[in-house]
Amino acid sequence: LLYMLYRNIIFRKKVNIYLEAKNKELNEAKEKAEEASKLKSQFISTISHELRTPLYGVVGITNMLADEHNELTDSPHLKSLKFSARYLLSLVNDLLQINKIEENKVVLENGTMNLEDEIHMVAESLSFIATRNSNKIITEIDKSIPEYIIGDKLRLSQILMNLVSNALKFTQNGEVRIIVKLENTNGSHANIRFEVSDTGIGIPQKDLAKIFDKFVQIDRKEDDYQGAGLGLSIVKKLVQIFGSEIFVESEEGKGTRFYFTIAFETDTKKVDEIIHNISVDLSVEQVYKVLVVEDNKINQMVTRKIMEKNNFKFLIVDDGYAAIEALGKEHFDVVLMDINMPLINGFETTRLIRKKEINIPIIALTAFAKDEITDEAFAVGMNDVLIKPFEPSKLIQGIEKLMRNNR
Structure with missing residues (x-):
């Protein structure tokens, strides 16, 4: 009995020593993880500040050019520059705060937008990519969609810019279509379906499941397509923030089609109120x-x-x-x-x-x-x-x- 007690005491001591060592390792690992998280936050904060500061100059000087040179007011180049600066700002914010997006902490802003104008702006802004690859951008917009809808136009534009630029990148001598249709209305909301399709090289079936993952670039047999592999990941998460889901269909050598449906407010009283507030401001x-x-x-x-x-x-x-x-x-x-x-x-x-x-x-x-x-x-x-x-x-x-x- 004494021998058994002695063995148990020795065993418990060994177990305690082992557990203390593991506890120490866990605490050290926790401290390292917390330090890494802190450094990451500091890095994100610093880079965010350093990128937004020159963007303030870009956006501001673009507005100054429009104000000082009336002949440039309707210039598609200036409009594209302004739109691209806004888009770049939105993209920078999301890239630097991707964890915030994943945790669904991004808050959508409610503003009025003319959907037809936004779609044409996306097409104009990406026309230089289309020209480089000898592509055509074709827009088809349902005329039954209300003239003004309420939603976050920057986030919507970011989704479409990513999808269309991606389509143009993987298409040569072809077409990229932006199709917008009114599916149905539900009280003061309109369910609008967006579709971006191309006649490009397509995506292998085995790769369709992973194209929305972060930093994933599907191995292409043709040209070297550059990019961070974040575009479609951001698109998927933004569509989810809008309360929807994005789908993809593709066939190698024939092209790819992305589509999703988003519900937008169409309350005319609310639209008038927002427009009135802007004019007062x-x-x-x-x-x-x-x-x-x-x-x-x-x-x-x-x-x-x-x-x-x-x-x-x-x-x-x-x-x-x-x-x-x-x-x-x-x-x-x-x-x-x-x-x-x-x-x-x-x-x-x-x-x-x-x-x-x-x-x-x-x-x-x-x-x-x-x-x-x-x-x-x-x-x-x-x-x-x-x-x-x-x-x-x-x-x-x-x-x-x-x-x-x-x-």
Whole structure:
């Protein structure tokens, strides 16, 4: 009995030593995983900021060209440039936050769109790819679809841009068709079917199941087709966010067809309300005095143009200390505050402004992701957050809203 007890004690000691060692390994692995996740988040945040900052300049300067050169207003090249910049911004956001998409944390925006205009814009924007491969883009749009529908046009455009550019890439001397049909209506919703088909090289049946996986590029026998292998993965996830499912049919040597159906709102009262709100935002009669705190010279130029176009009085300073000094000398109605600046960042600048009991409304204009900075922005005393690049109407709307609440 004593011998058995002794053996059990020795066995338990060995087991405890083994478990302690494994526990230590698990803790080390957990710490490494947490560190890797933290580094990944920091990388995504940094790259996101660095990409959005020049995009603000691209979008802003495109708007400036349209405003300053009336002869370019109807230029398909300028429209394509603006559309491509918007699309690139949306794509960059989704590529850098693919985990956010997978976790269904992407929130669709509701705005009015003319579906026919959006489809033609997609076709025009990709015409250079079509020309390179001697392809034709053919659009077929059901005339019974309401003139205006409500939905997220950037996300829809991103889906179609990915599908059409993919089709053009794998088609030579052929056709790519964008077919849009009204399947049925259900109260204030219209179920609209989208189809993108091509006469290209097709996809082998054995590969159809994996084309929507991330970073997958099907082995092609013909030319070297470049790409990250993320397009169709993003398409599938965005279609799911719209509450739908995408299907594919393909035959080698004959072509491929993708199709899906999305329900859009068609409530005419809601459409009129959104359009009315937009028109109000663009016609502010009040002249405000704005302090712009921005260190990037190109972004200063873009913001300056927005201020001038709306007849606002404004002062632009390069850093937070200059902003605090300006607020001590002059009266301003609102501050547009960049976050990532030298010497002192936008958060600390706002903190110092509030310590001086200056209650001026402050809008953060930043290239960081909104969900990363919103909590801290409100905690230090900011009143609103706007992510670069943005449409000028959204900035004017934000200023007007704060001014109404401040009266």
